[in-house]
Amino acid sequence: xxxxxxxxxxxxxxxxxxxxxxxxxxxxxxxxxxxxxxxxxxxxxxxxxxxxxxxxxxxxxxxxxxxxxxxxxxxxxxxxxxxxxxxxxxxxxxxxxxxxxxxxxxxxxxxxxxxxxxxxxxxxxxxxxxxxxxxxxxxxxxxxxxxxxxxxxxxxxxxxxxxxxxxxxxxxxxxxxxxxxxxxxxxxxxxxxxxxxxxxxxxxxxxxxxxxxxxxxxxxxxxxxxxxxxxxxxxxxxxxxxxxxxxxxxxxxxxxxxxxxxxxxxxxxxxxxxx
Amino acid sequence: xxxxxxxxxxxxxxxxxxxxxxxxxxxxxxxxxxxxxxxxxxxxxxxxxxxxxxxxxxxxxxxxxxxxxxxxxxxxxxxxxxxxxxxxxxxxxxxxxxxxxxxxxxxxxxxxxxxxxxxxxxxxxxxxxxxxxxxxxxxxxxxxxxxxxxxxxxxxxxxxxxxxxxxxxxxxxxxxxxxxxxxxxxxxxxxxxxxxxxxxxxxxxxxxxxxxxxxxxxxxxxxxxxxxxxxxxxxxxxxxxxxxxxxxxxxxxxxxxxxxxxxxxxxxxxxxxxxxxxxxxxxxxxxxxxxxxxxxxxxxxx
Numbered sequence: 001x002x003x004x005x006x007x008x009x010x011x012x013x014x015x016x017x018x019x020x021x022x023x024x025x026x027x028x029x030x031x032x033x034x035x036x037x038x039x040x041x042x043x044x045x046x047x048x049x050x051x052x053x054x055x056x057x058x059x060x061x062x063x064x065x066x067x068x069x070x071x072x073x074x075x076x077x078x079x080x081x082x083x084x085x086x087x088x089x090x091x092x093x094x095x096x097x098x099x100x101x102x103x104x105x106x107x108x109x110x111x112x113x114x115x116x117x118x119x120x121x122x123x124x125x126x127x128x129x130x131x132x133x134x135x136x137x138x139x140x141x142x143x144x145x146x147x148x149x150x151x152x153x154x155x156x157x158x159x160x161x162x163x164x165x166x167x168x169x170x171x172x173x174x175x176x177x178x179x180x181x182x183x184x185x186x187x188x189x190x191x192x193x194x195x196x197x198x199x200x201x202x203x204x205x206x207x208x209x210x211x212x213x214x215x216x217x218x219x220x221x222x223x224x225x226x227x228x229x230x231x232x233x234x235x236x237x238x239x240x241x242x243x244x245x246x247x248x249x250x251x252x253x254x255x256x257x258x259x260x261x262x263x264x265x266x267x268x269x270x271x272x273x274x275x
Numbered sequence: 276x277x278x279x280x281x282x283x284x285x286x287x288x289x290x291x292x293x294x295x296x297x298x299x300x301x302x303x304x305x306x307x308x309x310x311x312x313x314x315x316x317x318x319x320x321x322x323x324x325x326x327x328x329x330x331x332x333x334x335x336x337x338x339x340x341x342x343x344x345x346x347x348x349x350x351x352x353x354x355x356x357x358x359x360x361x362x363x364x365x366x367x368x369x370x371x372x373x374x375x376x377x378x379x380x381x382x383x384x385x386x387x388x389x390x391x392x393x394x395x396x397x398x399x400x401x402x403x404x405x406x407x408x409x410x411x412x413x414x415x416x417x418x419x420x421x422x423x424x425x426x427x428x429x430x431x432x433x434x435x436x437x438x439x440x441x442x443x444x445x446x447x448x449x450x451x452x453x454x455x456x457x458x459x460x461x462x463x464x465x466x467x468x469x470x471x472x473x474x475x476x477x478x479x480x481x482x483x484x485x486x487x488x489x490x491x492x493x494x495x496x497x498x499x500x501x502x503x504x505x506x507x508x509x510x511x512x513x514x515x516x517x518x519x520x521x522x523x524x525x526x527x528x529x530x531x532x533x534x535x536x537x538x539x540x541x542x543x544x545x546x547x548x549x550x551x552x553x554x555x556x557x558x559x560x561x562x563x564x565x566x567x568x569x570x571x572x573x574x575x576x577x
Contacts, residue, residue, distance in 0.1 A: 014385040020377065024451070025394035027409045028401065030421060034413060043419045046428065088307070091300035099297030107305065112504070113564050114312040118512045120533035121553035121560070124546050125318035148311045153505065155304060209402035211515035212533075216541070229404045230519065240412060240419065247405045258400035259393055265459070 028255075035244035042240035057245035061232075064242075067249055070228035076139045077224055078207035081146035082200050085154050088147075090196065093158035094184070098170075108159065111152040119149070119212050130217055139222045142214060146207045153206075154199055161195030162188070198265050208254045225250040316557065322550035342551035351527045352552075355535040356559070362446055362531055363510040363563075369450040370506060371499060374457025379491060381458070382465045392462070399455040407519035410448045411437060441521045441529035448516050453509070457502045464498035465491060507567055511560055532556045 034042050036053040061067065096104045119126075126145065127136070135141030165188055173187045189196075214226040232246045258265075323342055326335050346352050381392050398406065414420050415436045423433030436444045468491065476486050514533045517523055523530035523538060530538070536556060540549030 010385065013380065013383045014387075017380055017383070017385050017388065017391050020380070021391035021394040024455070025397055026421075027406070027414055027451075028397055030413055031405075031409050045419065046424045047419075047421055088304045092304035095297040095300035099293050099300075101294065101297065107301070111304075111308055113561070114308050115508055118533055118553075118556045118560050120512065120514070120536045121557040122315035122319055123536065124322055124540055124550050124553065125315040128318070129315070148307065151304060151308060153508075205400060209400075211403045212512065215515070215518070216537075226402055226404050226515070229402070229408065230515075232408075243408060243412060247408060251401050251405050254402075255397065255400045258397070262393065262396060262459075 028251075031244045032248050033244075034240055035248045037241050037244075039239055039241045042244070057241035058249075060242055061245045061249065065228060065231065065246075067228065070223055070225050071249075071253070073139055073218075073222050074208060074224040074226075077143045077146060077222075078204050080139070080143040081150065081207050082203040084143070085147045085151050085203060086196065086200055089151060089154040089158050089199075092155050093162050094188075096155075096159050097162035097165075108156060111155055115149065115152040123216060126213075127216065137218050137221045137223075142217055142222055142224070145213045145217065146210055149210075149213075150203050150206055154203055157199045157202070158192075158196065161192050161199070164195075165191050194264070201261050201265050205254060205258065319550045319553045319557075322546055323554050325547050325550075327546040327550075328544055342547045343555075345548060346551050346555065351530070351535060352555075354527045355530045355532050358442055358527075358529065359511065359531040359533075359559075361442065362449065362513055363507060365446045366450045366453055366510050367503060367506060369446075370454045370457040371502060373450075373454050374461045374502065375492075375495065375499075377454075377458045378461035378465045378495075379487065381462055396455045396459050398451050399453070399459065401452065403452065403515035404519055406452055407448060407516045410444075410451070411520045415444065437521055438525065441525065445513075445516055445520060445529050448520065449510070449513055452516075453506050456506065460498050460502050461495060464495050468494050504567065507563065511563065532559070 033049075035057055036055070037048070037051055038054050038056055041048055041051050042057075096108060130136040130141050130145075133141075135144070169191070170183055170187060173183045178186070209226070211226045211230075214224050215230060218224065218227055229246055229250045232243055324339060325337060326341070377395065381388065381395065385391075401409075412420070414422050417423055417433050417435040417438075420433070422436075426433045434440075473486060473490060476490050481489070512533050513531060514537065517529055517531060517534045518537075521529045523534045527535070532552070533556065536549050536552035539545050539552055
């Protein structure tokens with residue numbers, strides 16, 4: 001393949017590929033860089049690329065707000081919502097993929113259509129329901145809402161994964177006298193595991209970054225990282241150092257997680273939704 | 276494109292049990308989604324017909340269609356509706372168009388491709404509040420932003436992007452978040468394309484543009500459907516980016532429907548009016564959904 005490509009083309013592709021990558025990544029790079037500047041360095045004009053790094057912004061952020069409180073809430077909500085959604089979606093997707101009926105297609109499209117309801121359309125009732133059931137400003141309440149908003153997409157992704165499991169493999173198992181339960185746990189699940197994993201990854205990312213419900217349904221007790229960062233927005237507008245440090249702290253876990261798992265995410269998607 | 280493998284249900288006497296099992300497995304998800312989609316909807320409909328303002332308890336009772344009348348005759352509403360559609364369409368065009376080109380680019384082999392890809396995909400992992408703050412302050416701030424510094428360096432006057440072009444700037448920020456998702460999906464699709472097929476086309480003397488047009492593009496249909504589907508769902512409900520950067524302003528220049536309803540409900544405490552807005556937003560989302568599902572469903576089912 002590379003043999004016939006002209007050298008000039010390859011140099012062009014390399015420059016273009018790196019140029020665009022650096023340009024798109026630049027804001028993230030700059031955020032991390034600024035988080036290690038003092039407030040004076042952070043707003044110096046022209047902006048400094050080289051400077052004496054300091055941890056003062058981080059120290060101040062940790063003094064002002066309890067980062068771990070927000071981070072823990074985010075982890076609890078994301079993991080909880082994802083776990084429950086997967087537990088509900090696996091049987092549903094299994095049923096749709098392997099026991100299809102006349103209504104399967106319609107049910108799936110209806111599920112997806114519930115996801116298209118703009119959250120703001122039901123903001124008032126959900127807020128009032130959450131208040132009346134004492135779920136307002138609790139991790140449970142936010143996790144339930146996150147779970148419900150992601151469930152349709154999770155069912156749909158799992159459904160496409162299950163459908164790609166070759167029927168002959170399952171049939172071979174059945175010929176050998178495997179029960180449906182054995183067939184499911186010993187043949188199907190191992191095959192579908194990458195798909196389930198990447199669905200869970202996507203759900204985790206979406207929950208971690210969810211802003212609308214997080215900002216509207218929590219205030220202090222259950223406030224996740226999206227709220228943590230919003231609290232640094234208006235009054236701290238010009239304190240770029242602290243703002244960057246807080247932002248870096250809010251995105252670092254999921255960014256690193258994303259980098260590590262992106263192969264898995266892509267592999268899962270190749271196997272299922274995209275082919 | 277995809278092997279069509281029908282999983283035939285077990286034959287004969289077991290059909291009945293299989294049906295029941297299938298129903299039992301499916302029902303928990305269906306039930307809670309049913310409750311989730313109907314209860315709040317009915318409540319919204321109910322509130323939308325009431326005079327209900329949290330700061331004015333003297334005002335209550337049945338309002339009929341007053342709330343809708345005020346909303347639909349409000350010029351802000353039309354503006355917000357238009358802004359919503361512009362945002363969805365603009366970001367979709369950027370992320371599908373740009374995503375396709377970048378997918379082809381990052382499919383080429385070059386030095387350090389793996390790292391470059393990770394860098395391109397990274398913005399997708401950044402939460403909306405953070406990316407909005409990043410762009411607003413570190414990048415586009417008219418005095419201290421990096422972009423302003425660059426413009427000054429080449430002798431131009433820095434532009435206060437969010438004040439001058441609020442909607443376009445919000446669109447760019449949102450596109451920065453969702454372009455990587457499109458690249459992720461489309462790149463995967465391009466890579467699953469049979470290498471031999473591409474090589475054969477090259478041998479036959481097809482130029483790069485012909486190869487792209489006749490081999491790669493038709494192959495991407497399903498992946499593009501996936502991107503359009505998932506992105507539209509999220510783009511219809513953009514909120515954090517607007518709330519953090521412009522708060523809908525100046526005026527209503529960058530207010531979309533979700534933000535308009537939010538400001539009615541939680542800033543003006545007009546529950547009735549906000550609910551009417553909610554109902555309208557749901558109707559619009561359904562209109563979009565009908566078109567979308569019809570266009571995309573064929574590809575999704577494959």
